[in-house]
Amino acid sequence: MAEQKQRISGDRLRAFIASAFEAVDVPREDARAIAQLMAQADINGSEGHGVFRLPQYIRRIKGGAVNVKPAIRVEREMAGMALVNGDNGMGHLVMKFATEKAIEKAKTAGVAWVGARWSNHAGPASLYATMPLAHNMIGLYMAVGSANHLPPWGGLDMLLSTNPIAVAVPAGEEPAIVLDMATTVAAYGKVKTKAQRGEMMPEGWMMDRQGNPLTDPKRANEGFLLPIGGYKGYGLALVMGLLAGNLNAAAMGRDVVDFNNDDSTVTNTGHTIVAINIEAFQDLKEFRQGMDTLIRDIRNSQRLPGVDRIRLPGEGSHVTRADNEKMGVPMPEALLAALDQLAGELKIAKIAR
Amino acid sequence: MAEQKQRISGDRLRAFIASAFEAVDVPREDARAIAQLMAQADINGSEGHGVFRLPQYIRRIKGGAVNVKPAIRVEREMAGMALVNGDNGMGHLVMKFATEKAIEKAKTAGVAWVGARWSNHAGPASLYATMPLAHNMIGLYMAVGSANHLPPWGGLDMLLSTNPIAVAVPAGEEPAIVLDMATTVAAYGKVKTKAQRGEMMPEGWMMDRQGNPLTDPKRANEGFLLPIGGYKGYGLALVMGLLAGNLNAAAMGRDVVDFNNDDSTVTNTGHTIVAINIEAFQDLKEFRQGMDTLIRDIRNSQRLPGVDRIRLPGEGSHVTRADNEKMGVPMPEALLAALDQLAGELKIAKIAR
Numbered sequence: 268m269a270e271q272k273q274r275i276s277g278d279r280l281r282a283f284i285a286s287a288f289e290a291v292d293v294p295r296e297d298a299r300a301i302a303q304l305m306a307q308a309d310i311n312g313s314e315g316h317g318v319f320r321l322p323q324y325i326r327r328i329k330g331g332a333v334n335v336k337p338a339i340r341v342e343r344e345m346a347g348m349a350l351v352n353g354d355n356g357m358g359h360l361v362m363k364f365a366t367e368k369a370i371e372k373a374k375t376a377g378v379a380w381v382g383a384r385w386s387n388h389a390g391p392a393s394l395y396a397t398m399p400l401a402h403n404m405i406g407l408y409m410a411v412g413s414a415n416h417l418p419p420w421g422g423l424d425m426l427l428s429t430n431p432i433a434v435a436v437p438a439g440e441e442p443a444i445v446l447d448m449a450t451t452v453a454a455y456g457k458v459k460t461k462a463q464r465g466e467m468m469p470e471g472w473m474m475d476r477q478g479n480p481l482t483d484p485k486r487a488n489e490g491f492l493l494p495i496g497g498y499k500g501y502g503l504a505l506v507m508g509l510l511a512g513n514l515n516a517a518a519m520g521r522d523v524v525d526f527n528n529d530d531s532t533v534t535n536t537g538h539t540i541v542a543i544n545i546e547a548f549q550d551l552k553e554f555r556q557g558m559d560t561l562i563r564d565i566r567n568s569q570r571l572p573g574v575d576r577i578r579l580p581g582e583g584s585h586v587t588r589a590d591n592e593k594m595g596v597p598m599p600e601a602l603l604a605a606l607d608q609l610a611g612e613l614k615i616a617k618i619a620r
Numbered sequence: 621m622a623e624q625k626q627r628i629s630g631d632r633l634r635a636f637i638a639s640a641f642e643a644v645d646v647p648r649e650d651a652r653a654i655a656q657l658m659a660q661a662d663i664n665g666s667e668g669h670g671v672f673r674l675p676q677y678i679r680r681i682k683g684g685a686v687n688v689k690p691a692i693r694v695e696r697e698m699a700g701m702a703l704v705n706g707d708n709g710m711g712h713l714v715m716k717f718a719t720e721k722a723i724e725k726a727k728t729a730g731v732a733w734v735g736a737r738w739s740n741h742a743g744p745a746s747l748y749a750t751m752p753l754a755h756n757m758i759g760l761y762m763a764v765g766s767a768n769h770l771p772p773w774g775g776l777d778m779l780l781s782t783n784p785i786a787v788a789v790p791a792g793e794e795p796a797i798v799l800d801m802a803t804t805v806a807a808y809g810k811v812k813t814k815a816q817r818g819e820m821m822p823e824g825w826m827m828d829r830q831g832n833p834l835t836d837p838k839r840a841n842e843g844f845l846l847p848i849g850g851y852k853g854y855g856l857a858l859v860m861g862l863l864a865g866n867l868n869a870a871a872m873g874r875d876v877v878d879f880n881n882d883d884s885t886v887t888n889t890g891h892t893i894v895a896i897n898i899e900a901f902q903d904l905k906e907f908r909q910g911m912d913t914l915i916r917d918i919r920n921s922q923r924l925p926g927v928d929r930i931r932l933p934g935e936g937s938h939v940t941r942a943d944n945e946k947m948g949v950p951m952p953e954a955l956l957a958a959l960d961q962l963a964g965e966l967k968i969a970k971i972a973r
Contacts, residue, residue, distance in 0.1 A: 345728070345897075346729040347701075347725070347726070347732055348700075348731040348896075348897075348901070350901050350902075375699065376698055376700030377699065377700050378701040379700055380700075380733075380894075405867065407863075418921065420930070421924055421930050422923055423923065424921035424922050436863075444859065444862065446855040446856070446858070446859045448855060452849060476924075477924075477925060478925055495853065496848025496849055498931075499801045499848050503799070505932075506789065509789045510758070510760075510787070513910055513911060513914065514896065514901050514907075515901060516901070516902045516906070516907075516910075519910075520914045520917050543701075543863075543867065547696060547703075548867050548869070549867075549868075553869070554866065554867075554869075558862075561866065561872060564873050565779055568772060568775045568776070568777035568779055570774055571775065571776060571830075577772050578773070578851075579858075580859070
């Protein structure tokens with residue numbers, strides 16, 4: 268039997284999330300901004316990075332790990348870059364600030380690279396990579412993940428995270444191409460989902476400490492995630508971490524705090540957003556037409572036996588978004604129960620339904 | 621028995637390559653610049669992208685596919701970016717120009733993103749990603765590959781290339797981290813090498829048109845390369861192509877010319893180089909120390925059973941470079957014979973040995 272899910276409208280989701288943050292002393296305007304981004308994650312189908320994370324965020328605020336009244340500011344700036352100091356605020360606020368700065372700068376600089384440090388978990392990478400789209404810009408986002416689950420290739424010590432990369436590129440009549448991927452075969456959230464459902468994992472997701480495939484998600488803490496393409500994915504996770512962590516003087520390697528199991532330590536999370544103004548390079552209309560042609564060439568290309576459709580990155584999320592905007596976000600009973608409990612603790616109204 | 625290899629010094633390699641380009645009317649200074657970069661590829665151990673390519677480059681110049689007297693120029697420019705028009709010159713000249721431009725601009729802009737179009741195959745990605753290192757900068761390079769060997773995920777039509785990405789990050793006492801990778805499990809050159817040696821390929825490198833693993837490299841033209849991480853590698857190959865191809869109004873998708881099988885068609889190859897000035901973000905000494913700490917943490921971390929050493933990206937190439945600079949580049953007899961034949965055709969002196 269399929270899991271029972273209620274549909275909750277974006278408006279109700281936003282109102283609930285904002286009231287939760289206000290209850291732990293986040294200023295109203297900030298609470299609304301965070302709620303808008305978190306609900307957008309759910310609407311886009313990034314359900315592991317939306318309201319699912321709310322109890323954890325609130326717990327870390329209560330534990331003193333996150334600053335609810337940060338002075339987010341530009342710490343350093345040159346024509347083509349800025350370094351944002353998030354003052355340990357919620358990652359969503361820091362990255363909204365950083366991305367708006369990148370967009371503003373790319374209007375005159377053509378391309379602007381903005382790093383952020385003293386930030387926190389900011390939800391799905393695609394939230395920020397897609398912000399420049401409305402300004403006829405490409406977005407490129409990289410981050411140091413908020414927990415280390417990946418050892419270097421051949422190693423056992425989990426010194427790396429699933430450091431994601433996201434790239435969003437506008438088209439013309441076709442939806443934008445939006446790639447949002449962890450540098451591991453599976454994100455850790457997928458392992459957790461398999462455990463909840465009592466399912467086994469396919470070989471290739473995880474390895475145990477003897478180097479054997481690990482397929483029982485209940486034994487996940489006895490092993491580690493595997494990078495895509497073996498040593499190549501290790502290399503990608505590493506350099507994404509260097510560009511989003513080391514370059515911004517943010518945490519990397521052994522300094523990364525596992526925010527799933529720690530409610531009081533400041534993480535100094537690093538992210539990088541690049542906004543690329545297409546009109547600096549070429550005529551926007553021609554670019555859009557070229558994108559449409561490429562997208563259609565790919566979609567209409569010959570398929571392997573048994574394949575019903577060739578997909579572009581972001582296509583699934585595009586369909587989910589349209590559906591969720593109309594019908595509301597499907598939410599599992601267990602998640603609604605957890606949010607009801609949170610409402611009780613915070614003495615706020617439950618999600619209306 | 622191991623393949624017989626002679627060691628040829630970098631000086632002799634450079635002199636030979638330069639004389640070959642001069643023989644087909646490339647101006648002396650340009651011929652020397654190309655020779656320096658091509659020999660450097662061999663010295664770094666990127667043997668599939670060095671002098672091995674010389675007969676093909678010369679053939680394409682003779683066939684009229686490449687402009688030997690290009691007016692390489694900045695076509696568009698803003699504070700944080702430039703677009704270089706390579707005027708269909710040798711890719712090495714175009715990317716040397718573009719990278720020097722990026723470095724120059726990053727001194728004042730902090731970060732500079734330089735795209736190039738109307739370029740050609742430029743050798744290994746790491747050649748350009750590493751150029752900013754000497755200026756205390758990080759280099760990031762992306763390119764559209766010069767032949768399509770990769771279909772979209774689930775597809776049969778090879779609309780994508782192995783579009784590489786390279787990132788070079790300086791450290792302190794430790795050698796720089798240099799990642800240089802194709803977005804496919806194996807580069808096409810590795811398939812060719814397996815065929816030459818009469819060896820089979822491991823499963824996972826290639827697939828045939830029925831979706832079965834293809835392991836006989838002699839049947840390579842009956843199938844296609846597989847991306848790293850399945851649909852993720854397809855997504856990466858695609859977005860690297862968008863950033864290096866579409867953004868620069870260079871060839872992508874069905875417009876990519878297979879330069880291995882065509883000696884007369886202009887390719888309009890696209891590349892992108894980003895130079896990131898570390899001092900714009902933080903104190904250089906602290907950055908270098910942080911890199912050394914991370915590198916040592918990784919190298920000294922616990923290993924899987926049977927693993928003798930944990931490597932950092934670029935470590936192998938660093939060792940090879942030191943060895944080849946001292947001892948000369950090891951060159952297979954078959955390659956030397958091909959270069960001797962080329963010398964005869966061009967009426968230039970053979971490589972001295």
